[in-house]
Amino acid sequence: MVKKRKTKVIELKNVSKNYDGKPAVDNVSFSINKGEFVTFLGPSGCGKTTTLRMIAGFEKPTSGKIFIDGKDITDIPPHLRPVNTVFQRYALFPHLNVFNNVAFGLKLKKIPSGEYFTDKSGNKFEKLRKYTKEEIKKKVNEVLKLVDLEDYEARDVSSLSGGQQQRVAIARALVNDPEVLLLDEPLGALDLKMRKDMQIELMNMHRKLGITFVYVTHDQEEALTMSDTIIVMRHGVIQQIATPKKVYDEPANAFVADFIGESNIFSGIMLEDYKVSCMDHVFECVDKGFKKNQEIDVIIRPEDIYIIPKENHAAMVLAHIESCVFKGDHYQIIAMVGEYELMIHETNEALVGEDIGIFIKPFDFHIMPKARIINEIETEMVSENVVDICGANFDCNGAGLLGGAKVLASIPFDKITIFDNEEDGQIGGEVVNTIYKGSYYQCIVRADNYYIFFVDTQDDWLKGDRVGIGINPEDIQIKELLDNKPE
Amino acid sequence: MQKNILLTIKNKIKGFHITRSVFAYPYILFLMFFVIIPLALILVNAFLAEGKITFQNFIDLSKDGASLKVLGHSFLVGVVTTGLCLIIGYPVAYILAKMPSGGVLVILFILPMWVNFLIRTLATRAIFQAMGVSLGEGTVIFGMVYNYLPFMILPLHTTLSNIDKSYSEAASDLGADPVTVFLKTTLPLSIPGIISGVIMVFIPTISTFAISQLLGGVFLFGDSINDKFNHGLYGVGSVMSLVMLVFVLLSNILLKRFNKGEAKSSVW
């Protein structure tokens, strides 16, 4: 097998996009190789669709540059870009039948005619021509065959099923021989079985055609199944770019781990190289290079945990089985290690109430630096000993700092309270995400001025809920920022 | 410098970044000229007398007994007409909403709306003349009700037929007798329809022009406004128009408040 030469087809350099000052995509850089199947994966609102739309040309980046084949296309309008898009709800033209939908792009295209002419100043140009009717017919028929819709040319698009409309949308894009095919959650509107079938078909098409696919989805399974490379995004920031296997096995941080597959996530401390402490125990692991006693997150996939008899000398910790539920191809077992909850996937049933031993291989402890260990907010003093945090004022021990002084306010995760009722807290916000950390939940709340708070809480907060953020003024640490003298 | 500007304009037109909202600009200008400025002129003229900004026109109107009487009278005719339309129209809309074929039948009730109102008015007058009824207050109100009844039935029918049947079913399931069901569920739920019906009848009735004159020689507010302008009394005429305008705006604010999310009723 000849190894393909890797050439960059798409490259984004420091691309940001703001809507009314709110960042949707924040300083994103990456490149995509020719022929690759790349998936943008992330929860809704993470900036994945915006990124795709900037590649297609529907959105103009606020800053940064986009290259296709090494050419800067940042200012090129969409109709002049060598990419085609399959839209989320297909966006088929309702007034045209299947044939004319697919032929739409071909009818507009101008191709070299092989004839030349010389203008007054002596420059030689190749004349352009349009496709002939026969050529269009041939191309449309070919592509309809590719998507299994050979006899549907004359059909009204509204009379087609969702899956068929999806195929027309793909055919309509592919017929233009795009260098890159952009797919914006193309399978989102299909039912589960249809989705599985289309996944396989899309993969086959990608293999057969050899063009680059850029795919957007929030479905992690879809991303893992189909892609060569996954780009995980959150809050407009790329979290990880890696192969599906790597994203699954070595998630870059707790967010990626939580979003991709099921996992146990614990806060821990890296005691020294190869030695991690979590769940009140010390384990051997394969990671090194962390600072001594650095706070980290430990991720253990449920299928990497083995249940062994508690008497077995290999048992690292003892656990108590809380529940055991059959999930079709495995049992999902919840076991308590002291106060920590551990999720285990096993092929054998376990008895509820039984005490067991736990064994985990050293390389199945995935150690990740914490995204943040304390909430830090750059802000300023409103007046002496009063600090502004996200629009609310707090009395604090400001060490005599005067109003207007720039300060860094720090609040520990566990010193923040979340209230159901927005009015009960001093700051209003929206729950972005909640990650279970074995014995508590880490909840991520975005305040109305877009500052993101990490909060350790006992409750599972629903994503998207409006909540109040409460802070006890005594828990705010104030440090003066000295490095920003006015110019 | 100029070349630069030309270049940017050219780029804007050539590129994708020409915003499609540009297409609205000519019409925005048109609205400015033919809707906003004319209404502003009414406002200006209302405060303008002998080239000065004064309240003179308001004072003149408040002293003009005849005009005030017309205003009061129009108001009365409007209230009576609207009330009668509601009393007659509500049962019609209600019965139609309950009938399976009501959606088609309602067309019969609003069909006369499409015949020019002058023709309808003259037809009513013809009947009165043929029956030897002398024209006056009574015939004016009858003609008004006749003219505006479809405007009451249409929004009422739309609202009533959009009320989910399960509400009244739930009410009777909870032990309400038919009268209570109507009073406690159907009637409150049809309030948006009632309000839009009332406005659709009341506003045109008080500002009616020509109808009342043809039907009984009665002079209403619309005729009065026209009369003032015909006699060159732009100031007082503007004040009267302003009064009308306030009515219209207030009623629309009311309508918006009650009609949140309510589908607009239309014959098309």
Added chain:
Amino acid sequence: MVKKVFPKIYLIIILALLYAPIIFVVIFSFSNTTNFTFPRGFSLEGYRAIFTSSHAEKLVDSLKNTVIIALISSFASTIIGSVSAVGIFYMKPKSKATIENVNQLPIVNSEIVMAVSLMLFFTTFSFPTGWLRIILGHITFCTPYVILSVMPRLMQMDSNIYEAALDLGASPIKALVKVILPIIFPGILSGSAIAFTLSIDDFIITQINKGAATGIDTLSTYLYSSTRSASGFEPFWYPLFTIIIILVITIVLLVNLNKFKGKGKKKEEEV
């Protein structure tokens, strides 16, 4: 049993009252008198008078004016309305809401106030009396309806349709002409029909803005002046009413029945 019959009787009574004047006019259009008797039995005298009366020329003239004004103003408002509906649809939410509110003004405003406000405007800026004023006035109150009839089409449209056209290589103008226009066309069509009907039907705006001296009359203003003229009511009016009534009722019924047929068909297809 009685309970079931009563509502139907009520509906029939109201319908009878609603249609009585119309039917009355239709019947007496054959009497050729204005005092509603049949002295000479049924006659078509009145119908003949449409062409033979001494005022026939005036009548035909006003009819012609009505149609010309309706054609010009509905055409203009259809173009303005369709183009600006697209523009308004793609505006930012806040300015969009403002424009839509102003656009409502001519619809909700009392006709007499709109008529006098336009008159004030035309006089203040010395617009020439006659055609220009009438047609501008008609465009002003017709265009909002065109916009209201095109807007729902745009709103039902898949939000990515325009981008899909660009994506497939259509320039912005081509995308508008080849994709947006065909999709909103039914809305444009019904909008122009509404505009045409409203313009033909209008009395107040025309009456107040035509200017007495120009002598331009549409059917409705001529009818109005005829009711007030000393020479009395022309015998051709009731026959003319009959023709108009039958025409209007037929058209509206056809349009509405078609709509219901269409709806039924769609339901069958869904099944």
